[in-house]
Amino acid sequence: MHLSALNSVPRRVSAALAVLWLAGGALASAWLIRGAIDQAREAFETDARIAHRLMSQRAVQHEAILAMLQIVRPDSVQDLARQLAAVYPQVLDVRRDTGIAGRPGEASSVPRLRVDWSAGRFWLEMPPLETGTAYALEISLPLMVPWSEWPFGASPEAATADVALVIGSERWIAQARPAQSPLWRFEFRKHLAAPSQPFDLVAARAFLWSDLPWLSLLLAWGMWSALTVMAWLLWRQREAQRQAEALLRLGQVSRLNALGELAAGLAHELNQPLTAVLAGTQASRRLLEDSPPDVEAACEAMQQVVAQARRAADVVARLRRTIDRPGVRERAAVELGSVVREVMQLMAPECRRRGVAVVLPDGDACALADTVAVEQIVHNLASNALHALDETPAPQLVWTLQEVGRRVRLTVRDNGPGLSPEVAERVFEPFVTSRPGGLGLGLSLCETLAQEMNGRLWHERPADGAGAIFVLELPAASPLPEGRP
Amino acid sequence: MNAAQSPAASLSPLIHLVDDDAAVRDALALLIGTVGLRVQTWGDPERFLAGFDRHGIGAIVLDVRMPGVSGLSVLDSLQAAGVDQPIIMLTGHGTVDLCRRAFKAGAAEFLEKPVNDELLLDALQQAVRRHVRSRERQAADRDAQQRYAALSEREKEVLGLIVEGLTNKEIARALVLSPRTVETHRANLFDKLSVPSLAHLIRRYAALVDQADVSRDARH
Numbered sequence: 001m002h003l004s005a006l007n008s009v010p011r012r013v014s015a016a017l018a019v020l021w022l023a024g025g026a027l028a029s030a031w032l033i034r035g036a037i038d039q040a041r042e043a044f045e046t047d048a049r050i051a052h053r054l055m056s057q058r059a060v061q062h063e064a065i066l067a068m069l070q071i072v073r074p075d076s077v078q079d080l081a082r083q084l085a086a087v088y089p090q091v092l093d094v095r096r097d098t099g100i101a102g103r104p105g106e107a108s109s110v111p112r113l114r115v116d117w118s119a120g121r122f123w124l125e126m127p128p129l130e131t132g133t134a135y136a137l138e139i140s141l142p143l144m145v146p147w148s149e150w151p152f153g154a155s156p157e158a159a160t161a162d163v164a165l166v167i168g169s170e171r172w173i174a175q176a177r178p179a180q181s182p183l184w185r186f187e188f189r190k191h192l193a194a195p196s197q198p199f200d201l202v203a204a205r206a207f208l209w210s211d212l213p214w215l216s217l218l219l220a221w222g223m224w225s226a227l228t229v230m231a232w233l234l235w236r237q238r239e240a241q242r243q244a245e246a247l248l249r250l251g252q253v254s255r256l257n258a259l260g261e262l263a264a265g266l267a268h269e270l271n272q273p274l275t276a277v278l279a280g281t282q283a284s285r286r287l288l289e290d291s292p293p294d295v296e297a298a299c300e301a302m303q304q305v306v307a308q309a310r311r312a313a314d315v316v317a318r319l320r321r322t323i324d325r326p327g328v329r330e331r332a333a334v335e336l337g338s339v340v341r342e343v344m345q346l347m348a349p350e351c352r353r354r355g356v357a358v359v360l361p362d363g364d365a366c367a368l369a370d371t372v373a374v375e376q377i378v379h380n381l382a383s384n385a386l387h388a389l390d391e392t393p394a395p396q397l398v399w400t401l402q403e404v405g406r407r408v409r410l411t412v413r414d415n416g417p418g419l420s421p422e423v424a425e426r427v428f429e430p431f432v433t434s435r436p437g438g439l440g441l442g443l444s445l446c447e448t449l450a451q452e453m454n455g456r457l458w459h460e461r462p463a464d465g466a467g468a469i470f471v472l473e474l475p476a477a478s479p480l481p482e483g484r485p
Numbered sequence: 486m487n488a489a490q491s492p493a494a495s496l497s498p499l500i501h502l503v504d505d506d507a508a509v510r511d512a513l514a515l516l517i518g519t520v521g522l523r524v525q526t527w528g529d530p531e532r533f534l535a536g537f538d539r540h541g542i543g544a545i546v547l548d549v550r551m552p553g554v555s556g557l558s559v560l561d562s563l564q565a566a567g568v569d570q571p572i573i574m575l576t577g578h579g580t581v582d583l584c585r586r587a588f589k590a591g592a593a594e595f596l597e598k599p600v601n602d603e604l605l606l607d608a609l610q611q612a613v614r615r616h617v618r619s620r621e622r623q624a625a626d627r628d629a630q631q632r633y634a635a636l637s638e639r640e641k642e643v644l645g646l647i648v649e650g651l652t653n654k655e656i657a658r659a660l661v662l663s664p665r666t667v668e669t670h671r672a673n674l675f676d677k678l679s680v681p682s683l684a685h686l687i688r689r690y691a692a693l694v695d696q697a698d699v700s701r702d703a704r705h
Contacts, residue, residue: 267577268550268577271577271598271599272506272508272509272577272598273508274598274599275509275512275513275575275598275599275600276506276508276509276511276512276513277512277599278512278599278600278601278602279509279512279513279515279516279599279600279602280512280515280516282516282601282602283512283515283516283518283519283602286516286519286520286602287519290519297515301512301515304508304511304512305512307508308508308512311508
């Protein structure tokens with residue numbers, strides 16, 4: 001895997017996540033705003049219907065009063081006007097006109113409406129009776145509005161909507177709100193349910209910016225953002241772990257490649273002198289076995305052989321100098337439990353993939369060691385165990401920590417097939433492996449590292465037979481002082 | 486190729502040893518020399534390709550890993566040039582793949598370094614024997630061809646019928662000749678082809694007669 005590829009991925013994912021965050025937030029906001037507008041419209045329409053019903057009731061009352069007058073036919077209407085005004089405050093006056101040329105036949109027809117739009121009043125006049133008498137009502141428009149029950153505010157000033165009574169192009173404004181830039185506008189228009197007073201009740205309400213559900217929107221965005229950030233963090237963490245694993249594998253592969261190249265070069269460098277040595281000695285033997293033996297030629301050949309053996313030794317010495325392994329560096333107090341937990345955390349995905357149950361040591365024990373070396377040993381033991389567990393049902397890998405006197409023991413046990421006696425005997429020797437394709441250098445290196453830390457690494461056969469146990473023993477150290485990572 | 490012109494070369498086989506490492510070259514040459522084989526050593530594969538005697542009897546020992554030209558490409562060049570000396574490959578680490586490629590390219594043997602003396606010497610002696618036999622067979626074939634070419638058309642006809650298993654009488658009938666004439670031709674045939682018996686005649690010349698038949702049929 002290429003490193004630049006590793007770095008370019010997060011930027012792309014972050015951008016995608018940002019787009020998702022914006023789109024999701026916008027969608028949720030639109031839904032919330034739409035809900036608020038629908039709710040406001042519904043409330044407005046309910047209010048408008050109530051207002052329409054109230055005004056219609058008043059208009060019908062006017063018709064009823066006139067009808068009553070037609071039936072009762074009072075001679076004087078002064079007292080009546082006072083009494084009516086007490087019950088129906090909108091009735092300003094009752095008029096009785098006499099001597100009007102009768103137009104019989106119109107008695108049953110509807111009253112005539114005359115509106116004084118600027119003064120805010122109207123007259124409702126009945127056609128004259130056969131006696132030549134006609135009754136009329138003078139109604140105040142402002143007083144006709146039942147303010148105590150009015151849904152759009154209890155007075156013209158406390159308006160929650162623009163309300164007007166309209167006939168044709170003429171209108172009387174009952175209530176008006178100060179002009180504001182509306183976000184949305186609801187309208188209502190309906191004929192009053194009294195044929196004698198053909199007013200339209202027209203109501204309009206503006207949905208303002210301040211009517212938006214700001215609190216809900218804020219809460220929604222807050223929660224959505226928190227969710228997005230959490231997802232991003234989670235993804236980042238997983239990505240970081242994947243990268244760490246990739247690097248770990250990369251390191252191993254490049255080490256193996258280098259090792260392979262080294263081995264090939266070494267094989268050639270050693271093979272040449274060895275070929276010469278073998279051929280030279282065998283030729284000498286043949287020369288000496290001849291009769292008569294050619295001692296002179298054999299001696300010369302043996303001199304060549306000696307030179308070639310020296311040449312092989314030089315190759316080995318040069319190799320030693322070239323790959324002088326950076327062994328154990330400075331030793332310090334190392335918390336073994338933490339190291340195991342960290343390494344196993346890195347290997348967790350592989351364990352999951354292989355279905356291996358890992359038991360980590362609880363607690364901690366401090367050893368005097370080199371962290372990197374311990375990590376390498378732990379990683380090697382764990383990866384050996386994972387390979388050993390390939391064919392095992394319910395595979396298990398158990399780490400335990402134990403203090404024995406002034407020493408600390410880290411034990412790892414697997415329930416795999418275990419080591420055969422032949423392999424167990426030579427398992428720490430270089431180039432001994434039971435894994436196909438394995439180099440057989442891991443445990444040999446681990447043992448060297450353990451010894452360089454004044455420790456030991458050994459293999460044990462479990463008492464109950466199944467699996468393999470490896471024990472790393474290191475000198476104990478006093479625990480780390482508080483506050484140090 | 487005219488190896489027949491230099492019969493002296495066949496008397497003492499010569500081994501060509503190509504390896505860039507002087508110590509290996511010297512030691513192997515000494516070892517090969519102990520069984521009485523002559524050795525010519527080459528440190529540079531290019532110079533070997535340009536300078537060795539391809540008509541001589543013997544074998545070639547080639548190191549696979551050399552600076553500049555690899556043993557395998559030398560092997561390819563030798564095959565392309567039609568060199569018939571058996572080639573033995575030597576390698577430091579012989580992978581299966583390398584081994585397969587070498588045999589595919591016509592190597593007679595593939596040995597790993599450091600090589601055991603018996604293994605190498607056996608392989609060399611066998612290779613030389615095989616080479617000598619193949620050169621002898623080639624020489625015999627060439628001789629037979631020349632003799633066959635020297636026959637008259639009538640004699641070739643008679644020979645073809647003899648190889649088909651016809652008796653003298655049957656041949657006389659087939660060619661509308663007298664049996665006496667056929668007998669004369671037959672005696673001339675044995676003399677010209679220098680074979681002691683009918684069995685020899687058939688073993689050595691049946692293939693040539695078949696070839697001639699085929700080419701004649703093809704022409705008609």
